[in-house]
Amino acid sequence: xxxxxFAYLDEQTxxxxxxxxxxxxxxxxxxxxxxxxxMPLPYGWGTGGIQVTAxxxxxxxxxxxxxxxxxxxxxxxxxxxxxxxxxxxxxxTDTEAATIIQxxxxxxxxxxxxxxxxxxxxxxxxxxxxxxPSRAETRRMHxxxxxxxxxVRLYEDITRFGHVAISYDYPVMVNRRFLMAPSPIPAFDxxxxxxxxxxxxxxxxxxxxxxxxxxxxxxESLDFDDxxxxxxxxxxxxxxxxxxxxxxxEVVTDDRGGRLYVCSDTDHCETRRDAGHTGSESxxxxxxx
Amino acid sequence: MSxxxxxxxxxxxxxQSAFRALLDAMSRPGTIRAAGTALxxxxxLDAATAAVLLTxxxxxxxxxxxxxxxxxxxxxxxxxxxxxxxxxxxxxFVVSTTLPDFATLSSGSDEAPESSATLxxxxxxxxxxxxxxxxxxxxxxxxxxxxxxxxxxxxxxWAVNHALFPRGVDLVLCAGSQLxxxxxxxxxxxx
Numbered sequence: 482x483x484x485x486x487f488a489y490l491d492e493q494t495x496x497x498x499x500x501x502x503x504x505x506x507x508x509x510x511x512x513x514x515x516x517x518x519x520m521p522l523p524y525g526w527g528t529g530g531i532q533v534t535a536x537x538x539x540x541x542x543x544x545x546x547x548x549x550x551x552x553x554x555x556x557x558x559x560x561x562x563x564x565x566x567x568x569x570x571x572x573x574t575d576t577e578a579a580t581i582i583q584x585x586x587x588x589x590x591x592x593x594x595x596x597x598x599x600x601x602x603x604x605x606x607x608x609x610x611x612x613x614p615s616r617a618e619t620r621r622m623h624x625x626x627x628x629x630x631x632x633v634r635l636y637e638d639i640t641r642f643g644h645v646a647i648s649y650d651y652p653v654m655v656n657r658r659f660l661m662a663p664s665p666i667p668a669f670d671x672x673x674x675x676x677x678x679x680x681x682x683x684x685x686x687x688x689x690x691x692x693x694x695x696x697x698x699x700x701e702s703l704d705f706d707d708x709x710x711x712x713x714x715x716x717x718x719x720x721x722x723x724x725x726x727x728x729x730x731e732v733v734t735d736d737r738g739g740r741l742y743v744c745s746d747t748d749h750c751e752t753r754r755d756a757g758h759t760g761s762e763s764x765x766x767x768x769x770x
Numbered sequence: 771m772s773x774x775x776x777x778x779x780x781x782x783x784x785x786q787s788a789f790r791a792l793l794d795a796m797s798r799p800g801t802i803r804a805a806g807t808a809l810x811x812x813x814x815l816d817a818a819t820a821a822v823l824l825t826x827x828x829x830x831x832x833x834x835x836x837x838x839x840x841x842x843x844x845x846x847x848x849x850x851x852x853x854x855x856x857x858x859x860x861x862x863f864v865v866s867t868t869l870p871d872f873a874t875l876s877s878g879s880d881e882a883p884e885s886s887a888t889l890x891x892x893x894x895x896x897x898x899x900x901x902x903x904x905x906x907x908x909x910x911x912x913x914x915x916x917x918x919x920x921x922x923x924x925x926x927x928w929a930v931n932h933a934l935f936p937r938g939v940d941l942v943l944c945a946g947s948q949l950x951x952x953x954x955x956x957x958x959x960x961x
Contacts, residue, residue: 538786695796697909
């Protein structure tokens with residue numbers, strides 16, 4: 482590793498991010514502004530998450546990067562390789578073995594443990610952005626804990642559709658005080674954030690915000706007493722491992738309406754298949770048929 | 771004088787490990803972590819106190835050096851590359867060996883609670899002395915932090931700071947090469 486500082490960022494930038502991270506942990510769910518740097522990849526590819534990871538990462542860490550749950554997509558592979566090159570850290574696809582997990586839009590199926598850190602890539606950190614375009618105004622709304630507009634938005638969904646029609650980036654209340662965007666994870670993953678033993682850090686590069694949820698902190702999805710929050714998933718088992726409780730992606734397999742539903746968490750799926758679980762589309766099943 | 775003493779032997783790796791200790795301590799109030807074990811800072815600074823400041827303070831952060839830490843001023847100015855600020859109310863970081871009145875430090879604003887001060891308080895010892903009971907985010911169950919060097923009325927003084935949430939001062943306690951943190955979200959009672 483020559484030509485770069487450890488983990489790419491210079492030390493002054495890391496100190497700035499580290500100061501922001503500590504304040505973010507001390508004020509769970511509050512968005513802390515930071516001087517986001519230009520990174521060697523475009524906004525929208527995880528520049529916020531990368532900067533947070535770079536400021537936290539040490540030589541003895543083991544890094545896992547997932548994109549929509551998958552370890553093998555372009556974004557995940559390139560970020561993993563980026564840190565393997567610029568920091569020389571060990572990388573893994575095993576959720577259990579990782580000390581830091583950078584994620585785009587999923588939380589692993591395997592419950593995270595105490596001591597792990599999960600870093601979310603966040604495109605839009607402001608949960609109120611679609612209701613109130615002014616940053617000055619949303620900042621004041623957070624200061625006053627004035628979140629009525631979001632409840633009205635959920636209520637409008639209920640009157641129109643009979644249920645809250647938000648399937649991802651479902652707003653959460655952190656520590657009963659700050660409304661927070663959980664990043665575009667499926668609402669299916671929201672309950673995993675509540676009292677999670679791992680530390681959750683969020684980085685939004687283009688929007689220049691960092692926020693955090695400490696371990697064992699209350700994270701509640703917004704709902705109403707008579708319309709409690711419910712998670713949904715496609716009503717199909719994984720075609721490869723047969724899992725019925727994991728979040729599945731729909732894959733179009735041909736132009737005749739063929740569909741394959743597979744776990745979006747590739748590590749979870751592989752672990753299950755290694756343990757002998759099979760699904761309707763498993764290769765050995767086809768041979769048998 | 772104190773300038774002769776070195777800072778971090780490996781500024782990149784040492785700052786990273788000190789930060790992780792700090793991040794861990796701030797995430798889990800009352801947890802004691804090691805930091806700056808190899809540092810030999812000038813009196814009156816302990817290794818952990820110096821490590822925290824070297825890790826977080828630079829020209830972009832305002833540091834107020836408490837009168838009791840004045841002997842280390844030159845060392846901090848040189849190794850942190852900062853120009854200390856005389857007014858504690860304007861400081862991002864305050865280093866002291868005695869607990870100042872929280873009201874004299876910045877507690878941030880409702881719209882920007884992150885602009886509050888972080889108090890780096892050097893105490894006599896962590897892990898022996900008076901027990902304090904902590905609860906709040908980061909703790910699955912209330913934890914006990916044992917400290918020598920906090921005033922007897924600390925819980926009452928902290929309660930005033932805690933009640934300001936989301937505003938408030940965050941506290942980092944350092945002794946020897948150990949540190950612990952009490953973020954503004956934590957409640958403190960006598961155990």
